[in-house]
Amino acid sequence: MTEEEFTEFYRHSVRRLTGQLYVVTGDLHEAQDVVQEAFVRAWGHRRGLDxxxxxxxxxxxxxxxxxxxRWRRARTAARAWRRHGETPEVDGPDPASVDLARALRQLTERQRLCAALFYVCDLPVDRIAAETGLAPGTVKAHLSRARAALARQLDHPTELREHSDDLH
Structure with a gap:
C-alpha cells in the first residue's frame, strides 16, 4: 500500500472505526486513542496490508x-489501589506557598532559573554561571532582580534579603 493509498484508506475508514470502537469501549476519547494507535501500527505494516x-x-x-x-491494565490498577486501601487525604498548599508560586511565575525565565539554582539547589554563583552559560555578573543581576520582584510581590523584603550577603 503506497502512502497515498494509506492516506485514502485512513480518510475513508477512521470515522467508521472510531464509531465502532466507541460502541465497544463506551468512551469516545478511548475509542479515538485506540483507533489512532492502530493506524500508527498499520502504517508500519502498510506493505503487508496490500x-x-x-x-x-x-x-x-x-x-x-x-x-x-487498556481495560485490563485499568482493572488491574484499580484492584491494586483497593488492596492498598484508601489514599490518605493531603492538605492543600498553604496560602504562603500559593503566593510564592504566583510570584515566581511573574519572574522572567532566567530570573526564576537563577533563583531556583541559588535558593533551592544552594549552588554558588560561579556554579550557576557555569551551568547556565551566563556570566557571573549576569547571574548576580538576575538574582538581584528576582529578589526585588519577589520582595515587592510578597511584601516580605527582610526574608528575601537574608541570602543577599551570600552573593558577595
Missing amino acids: RELAPEAWVRTVAGRLAIS
Missing part, C-alpha cells in the same frame, strides 16, 4: 485488542 483481504478489519482488530489491553 496482501490483507480487509485492511479495515486488521485495524479494527488491533484497535479492539488495544482497548481490551
Whole structure:
C-alpha cells in the first residue's frame, strides 16, 4: 500500500472505526486513542496490508485488542489501589506557598532559573554561571532582580534579603 493509498484508506475508514470502537469501549476519547494507535501500527505494516483481504478489519482488530489491553491494565490498577486501601487525604498548599508560586511565575525565565539554582539547589554563583552559560555578573543581576520582584510581590523584603550577603 503506497502512502497515498494509506492516506485514502485512513480518510475513508477512521470515522467508521472510531464509531465502532466507541460502541465497544463506551468512551469516545478511548475509542479515538485506540483507533489512532492502530493506524500508527498499520502504517508500519502498510506493505503487508496490500496482501490483507480487509485492511479495515486488521485495524479494527488491533484497535479492539488495544482497548481490551487498556481495560485490563485499568482493572488491574484499580484492584491494586483497593488492596492498598484508601489514599490518605493531603492538605492543600498553604496560602504562603500559593503566593510564592504566583510570584515566581511573574519572574522572567532566567530570573526564576537563577533563583531556583541559588535558593533551592544552594549552588554558588560561579556554579550557576557555569551551568547556565551566563556570566557571573549576569547571574548576580538576575538574582538581584528576582529578589526585588519577589520582595515587592510578597511584601516580605527582610526574608528575601537574608541570602543577599551570600552573593558577595
